[in-house]
Amino acid sequence: MADSNTRLTGRIVFPDDPGYEKARMDFNTRFSKYPRVIVFCQRVQDVINAVKWARENDTPIRARCGRHSYEAFSILNNGIVIDVSEMDRVFLEKRKGTATIQAGATLLPLYKALWRKGVTIPGGTCPTVGISGLTLGGGFGMLTRKMGLLCDNLMAIQMVNAKGELVYADRHVNSDLLWASRGGGGGNFGIVTSFVFKVHPISNVAVYNITWDWPDAKEVVKVWQDWAPFVDERLTSILELFTQKAGRISSSGEFLGQEDQLQYLLKPLTAAGKPIQVKVQTIPYIEAVLKFDGGPGPHKFKNTGAYVYHSLSDAAINTLLYYMEISPGKDNSIQFQSLRGAVSKIPPAKTAYFHREANYIMQYITQWKTDNEESPNVCWVEKLRQSMLKYVDGTYVNWPDIFIKNWPCAYYGANYRELVKVKRKYDPENLFHFAQSIRPD
Ligand SMILES: Cc1cc2nc3c(=O)[nH]c(=O)nc-3n(C[C@H](O)[C@H](O)[C@H](O)COP(=O)(O)OP(=O)(O)OC[C@H]3O[C@@H](n4cnc5c(N)ncnc54)[C@H](O)[C@@H]3O)c2cc1C
Missing domain, CATH: 3.30.465.10 (Uridine Diphospho-n-acetylenolpyruvylglucosamine Reductase; domain 3)
Known part of the structure; x- marks a missing residue:
């Protein structure tokens, strides 16, 4: 450090500082990395100084904001983490x-x-x-x-x-x-x-939630995938397929319009299987934000996913159901997020985000608590990803997966x-x- 002309500025945390353990924590607690220093920048000049310092000290850099990278790409061993989270105005x-x-x-x-x-x-x-x-x-x-x-x-x-x-x-x-x-x-x-x-x-929005029992899963996936990407674009929806042990499937969504219009738009979905609960309500937008905030705080997980450009065949849906039957963890799930609408109106080369023509994206979600559960869950999710490859096209760069070898093609x-x-x-x-x-x- 003595050979550096530039001094680090901002809130600087070294390994022997009391705040180091908290400062190095990642949202995905599967990872535990030990940076040489973490700089919490408060001004742009702190970021400039940190980059210059890293160059002069030949120290690898990671940029960090919310710490949610699936593969902990925002933290590293023996390098400098340049954290912007205290610049949040x-x-x-x-x-x-x-x-x-x-x-x-x-x-x-x-x-x-x-x-x-x-x-x-x-x-x-x-x-x-x-x-x-x-x-x-x-x-x-x-x-x-x-x-x-x-x-x-x-x-x-x-x-x-x-x-x-x-x-x-x-x-x-x-x-x-x-x-x-x-x-x-x-x-x-x-x-x-x-x-x-x-x-x-933004003001009020209409939201819905529908739940079915597991035996309806196949029919609901089939109906949702031909409905959600093509329905009125003011409606964005998700579908969650839980494990057979958890025994259910559910869909929810947010609509920028009136509740009665939403009831009407939902008809194809409510006609699928035998819903055990259908709830539609109008709430202030900020309440909808809290409703959809889903998921636990920091935990151990390995998620990955894939874009779906063409409706999944029966064989593809059967593969998803098979993996949900044999899932090692009861809390694993597959989440489908509807796309198209405004996303597909922009050509793929117009921005770096490439997968504009996908109908929806699926996320394969696995989480666990103890270290001995890690291996079966990671194997499960990787086998599921591999088994679905022939039915899907590429995946989302914000769900990075270290197992994907040809990631430039998959993401971009x-x-x-x-x-x-x-x-x-x-x-x-x-x-x-x-x-x-x-x-x-
Ligand atoms: C629980 C959970 C829920 C999620 N929900 C959604 C969702 O609803 N929609 C969605 O699209 N995605 C979602 N994601 C994925 C999310 O978009 C990515 O994980 C995203 O990269 C997180 O950004 P971050 O700043 O929190 O993470 P970080 O780990 O801090 O950063 C992620 C990447 O961005 C880089 N980076 C961070 N700050 C900067 C900066 N200032 N300049 C340049 N590079 C920087 C890092 O180096 C790293 O490569 C979710 C992820 C999790 C874990």
Whole structure:
């Protein structure tokens, strides 16, 4: 450290500091990594100093925001973690219809701040996910089919590049960097310090929840997959297939319209099987945010997934059901998220987010508590992923999976080549790198 000209600034946590254990924790507690230092940046200058310090000390870097990377790509052993989570202010320019959001914001406080002004952005459902990782990889949630992906609402970014310089990108200036920041994945080109988003007025929404018993699972999957991606785009929905032991399947969704219209739109779904519960109600948008916040806090998990471009055949659905019958953990599940609508109106090459034509995406979810449960669950989810490969096309960069060998194709399809060019321009020395980062060559 003595050979460095640049001093670290911000809140700096070293391994012998009392806050180190908390500072190194990842949302996925399957991982336990020991960085050389963690810098909680409070100003843009702290980010610049940290990048320069890392270069001068030949220390590998990871950018971090909400700590939700599935493969813990935002933390590392013996390197520097440049954490932006203490830069989380929101500046609304309501007349312009935009908000400048610092790169460390997390979703629930952000939604609450915007809701107080009667607006929102179409982000994800988990309250603690960070705006940075979510936006840079795409970002979908319960408003996606009407308002697009979060990255489709991104208008500009400010980023510290590999030389420690502040770079601005919008439609006119460094437009290639803005293109890459719309779905090219976090951690690849530099450390983003703020985003400018288009905001949308929001008030009440209509929401639904339907539950069926396990024997209806096949019929419900068949009906949902031909309905959810094509129904009125003001309705975004999810379907959750639980294990046979848990014994149920459920669907829920959010509609930007009246309750009676939603009742009407739901008819094909409520006619499938014998629903044991159908609930439709109108609530303030912020209550819907809390309703869909699902899932536990930090825990051990291995999730992966796949885009579905064409309705799954009977054989494919039988494969899903088989894996839910033999699941080693009762709490494992498969979650289907409807897409199309606004997502498909943008051509795949227009932004780095490639999978615009998919009907929906499936997430294979496994979680456990004790270490001896890890191996059976990880094997199960990998076998499930492999067994479904012949029916699906690619997956989401924000659900990275270290087992995917041809990840450039799976995450980015034909857009990978352009991403390499952007990488070469903004980080030719590959300072920002990790197991599945975009390479400059
Ligand atoms: C419980 C849970 C729920 C989720 N729900 C959704 C959902 O509803 N919709 C959805 O689309 N996705 C969802 N995801 C996936 C989520 O989008 C990704 O995990 C995302 O990468 C998390 O971003 P983060 O900032 O929280 O994580 P981090 O681990 O901090 O970062 C993720 C990646 O971005 C990089 N990064 C972080 N900050 C910056 C920065 N300032 N500049 C450049 N790179 C940076 C990191 O280096 C890392 O590679 C969910 C994930 C979890 C664990």
